[in-house]
Amino acid sequence: MNSIKDVDENDPLIKSESSTEKHESVVGTKDRKEMTSVNETSIIIAKTCVGMGTLALPCAASQGGYLFSAIGLVFIALWNLYAVDRLVKCADIIPHSVESCTTENNEDEIIEKLVDEKQTISELNVNENKYKIKRPNRASRSRSIAKKQAYQTTLENRIDLESVEPSRELGLSLPPPGTSTFGKVAWHAFGSWGLHFLDFIMISLFMGVIISYEDLLIGFIGKTPFSAGSPKLDSLWVLFFLVSVSLIPDISFLAPYSASGLVTIIFTYLVISVYGLTKMGDNWDSDSLQWESLWPANFTGVASWFGMVVFSFGIVPIAYNIQEAMTEPNKMVQSTEQGLKLVCLIYVIVSTGVAIVFSPEPHSFKSDVLQQLPGNWIAIMTYIALTFVAIVTAPLLLIPCADIFRGKFGILSGNIYLSNILIRCMICSVCTMVAVLVPDFVKFISFFGSACVAFVSFTLPPLMYIALMSKGTGENDFSSSFSANISNHVLFDKAMLIVGILVTCVASFLTFEDMFGS
Numbered sequence: 386m387n388s389i390k391d392v393d394e395n396d397p398l399i400k401s402e403s404s405t406e407k408h409e410s411v412v413g414t415k416d417r418k419e420m421t422s423v424n425e426t427s428i429i430i431a432k433t434c435v436g437m438g439t440l441a442l443p444c445a446a447s448q449g450g451y452l453f454s455a456i457g458l459v460f461i462a463l464w465n466l467y468a469v470d471r472l473v474k475c476a477d478i479i480p481h482s483v484e485s486c487t488t489e490n491n492e493d494e495i496i497e498k499l500v501d502e503k504q505t506i507s508e509l510n511v512n513e514n515k516y517k518i519k520r521p522n523r524a525s526r527s528r529s530i531a532k533k534q535a536y537q538t539t540l541e542n543r544i545d546l547e548s549v550e551p552s553r554e555l556g557l558s559l560p561p562p563g564t565s566t567f568g569k570v571a572w573h574a575f576g577s578w579g580l581h582f583l584d585f586i587m588i589s590l591f592m593g594v595i596i597s598y599e600d601l602l603i604g605f606i607g608k609t610p611f612s613a614g615s616p617k618l619d620s621l622w623v624l625f626f627l628v629s630v631s632l633i634p635d636i637s638f639l640a641p642y643s644a645s646g647l648v649t650i651i652f653t654y655l656v657i658s659v660y661g662l663t664k665m666g667d668n669w670d671s672d673s674l675q676w677e678s679l680w681p682a683n684f685t686g687v688a689s690w691f692g693m694v695v696f697s698f699g700i701v702p703i704a705y706n707i708q709e710a711m712t713e714p715n716k717m718v719q720s721t722e723q724g725l726k727l728v729c730l731i732y733v734i735v736s737t738g739v740a741i742v743f744s745p746e747p748h749s750f751k752s753d754v755l756q757q758l759p760g761n762w763i764a765i766m767t768y769i770a771l772t773f774v775a776i777v778t779a780p781l782l783l784i785p786c787a788d789i790f791r792g793k794f795g796i797l798s799g800n801i802y803l804s805n806i807l808i809r810c811m812i813c814s815v816c817t818m819v820a821v822l823v824p825d826f827v828k829f830i831s832f833f834g835s836a837c838v839a840f841v842s843f844t845l846p847p848l849m850y851i852a853l854m855s856k857g858t859g860e861n862d863f864s865s866s867f868s869a870n871i872s873n874h875v876l877f878d879k880a881m882l883i884v885g886i887l888v889t890c891v892a893s894f895l896t897f898e899d900m901f902g903s
Contacts, residue, residue, distance in 0.1 A: 420712045423720045429707060430700055430724030432647055435731060437601060437775065438697035438834075439650060440753040441827050442736035443743070445697075447751075449690030450680035451741060455733050461694050462729040464843060467881065468701045469721045471846040473708065476566055478853045479573045566705040571845075574852040584789050586841060590702055591786035592816055593833040597696075598779040599623050599820035600829055604755070605772040609765055616824050624817045630780045631809035634802055639777040646774040653755070653767050654735060660759050661742040688895035689831040691888070696834030697732065700725070701842035753826055783809045828900045835892035843885035847878040 421429060446454040560572040560580065567587075571579040602623045603616050613619050630636060681687045700707075700721065708717040743757050755771075758764035787808040791801075823829045854875055 421710055422712055423716050424723070426707060426711050426717070426720035427723035427727070430721055431727045431731075432644075433703065433707075434698055434700055434724070434728045435647060435650065436697075436699075437598065437646070437650070437771075437778075438693070438699065438830060439732070439735060440601070440653075440755060441693045441830055442697055442732055443740040443754045444752060444827050445690045445693035446736035446740040447678075448681065448686040449694075450678060450682075450686075451737050452679035453681055453687075454690060454694075455737055457690065458694060458729050458732050458736070461691075461698060462725040465698050465700055466718070466722055466725055468842050468846040469704045470718045471850045471878065472567075472570070472701065472704050473717050475570045475574070475846070475849050475853055476705065476708075478850075479570055566709065567702075570849055570853070574849040574856075581793075583845075584793060586837070586845075587702070588786055588789050589837050590841060591782050591789075592812060593837050595779050595782050595786070595812070595816045596819050596823075597826060597830050597833065598775045598782075599627075599816055600824060600826040601753075602626075602772060602775050602779075603820060603824060604753075604826060605768045605775065608755075608768045609772070617821055620817050620821045623820070624813060626776050627779055627783075627813045627817075628810050630776065631783055631813060632806060634805075636780050636784065639781055643774065643778040643781055646778060649767075649770045649774050653758075653771065654739070656763055656767060657739060657754055657757055658742070661739065661757065684891075685895045685899050688835060688892040689828075689899065691839070691892045692831035692834035692836075692896050693827065694732075694834070695839050695842065696830045698725075698728070699838055699842070701846065702838070751827070780809075783812055786812055823900060825900070828896070832893065832896040832900050835889065835896045839885070839889045839892065844882065844889060847882040847885065851875060851878050851882065 449457060560569045564572065564580065568580050568583055571583040575582070599620070603619045606612055606619045606622055607616060611622070613622060630639070681690065704717070704721070707720075708714045711717060711720070739754060739757075755768070758767060787805055790808050790812070791804060
């Protein structure tokens with residue numbers, strides 16, 4: 386609302402409407418009964434974080450050092466909170482009101498929105514030889530005086546509002562219909578190439594998570610009576626299960642079964658904890674905790690810890706999806722803060738506690754926590770339960786990944802069902818081949834978390850925020866000269882961007898080298 390010069394910004398009526406109304410202009414009208422409160426959103430964030438990645442946290446604590454890991458978890462949680470805050474600010478910056486008009490809207494609707502925000506057409510500053518429009522039939526229109534004047538000004542400037550290209554001055558670029566909020570932010574920040582790049586990153590993100598699930602599945606099946614005898618043959622079981630589920634046209638019914646994963650993981654940790662405490666008995670000595678076990682042994686240990694922990698949080702890529710389901714979307718940062726506090730507490734207890742119980746020697750915990758399960762029927766039942774959860778969860782990731790693929794290749798007509806099946810099967814096959822190539826779940830998520838998840842979480846948010854601020858895009862009245870109005874928080878964002886790039890690059894190199902070098 387800052388673009389309206391004659392409105393008092395301190396008016397509480399103006400201040401109270403902004404975030405929620407802007408959000409509703411993007412996501413449209415929803416059934417409020419299906420939307421979540423602040424506290425409910427915090428629980429959803431916590432449940433979303435506590436997934437299969439937590440199985441690697443004891444290994445992360447051992448590799449990073451117990452004290453370093455506990456302190457580092459707090460910093461990673463704060464870094465995620467900062468990233469979510471910047472994404473929310475990016476969504477507030479982009480011009481929602483004009484953006485909500487698609488290319489099928491007539492010029493009357495766009496002019497009405499421009500007039501309502503008191504943005505004169507003369508401010509568009511568009512090349513008059515490039516944009517042309519024919520006057521609609523006056524008899525078919527009924528306008529106020531203001532709208533008629535705006536329309537006359539439009540004709541004088543010869544602007545084609547139906548084919549207008551991106552304008553940095555007012556952000557009149559219209560992303561493709563159906564673009565997600567994350568995509569819209571990328572579009573306004575970097576143009577169409579930014580949207581294409583984000584799609585590529587999101588495809589990589591989805592496929593990386595699917596590969597991690599397949600790594601787990603291969604390991605799970607290998608510990609059950611259903612194993613074919615080798616990881617490569619077990620991978621065929623995994624491919625068969627995933628492709629079979631992918632043949633179902635609508636697999637949304639799997640969501641409730643996938644939600645049972647949290648209960649299964651809690652049960653797994655209870656079994657491991659009881660077994661560990663029983664095994665340890667009176668033989669455990671606090672002197673076995675050496676000074677070296679509190680700190681990482683080398684930079685590779687730090688990089689491995691970083692990748693596993695970042696993968697285990699992973700809330701930033703889906704922040705907009707969670708925000709759009711809130712009754713009060715302007716309180717997304719508050720919900721994220723509450724959720725991450727709970728997650729951080731759980732992670733410190735789970736990672737450090739289990740690692741100390743099973744591996745008091747410095748940096749000797751080398752695999753996921755399931756390797757510590759006893760070889761009895763309880764362990765087999767746990768493996769079967771986790772296998773079931775992974776099988777019903779991984780296909781749910783295929784839906785958005787396949788949809789992005791179809792959109793990129795323009796497969797939007799014809800036999801949609803057949804194209805969906807082919808794309809899903811292709812994704813499953815590629816992910817299975819990578820899982821066979823990199824069968825170690827811990828080492829894979831160390832690299833994937835350091836490279837892809839860290840890039841989306843810690844590099845993109847400040848980068849997009851800086852880009853939008855520098856363009857002066859949106860409803861805020863920014864100067865065209867970014868350097869003349871640079872503020873302290875933007876300097877902080879630049880520093881965070883540099884740190885994010887450096888940490889991501891160094892950690893990715895070290896974990897990649899460790900993944901294939903050992």
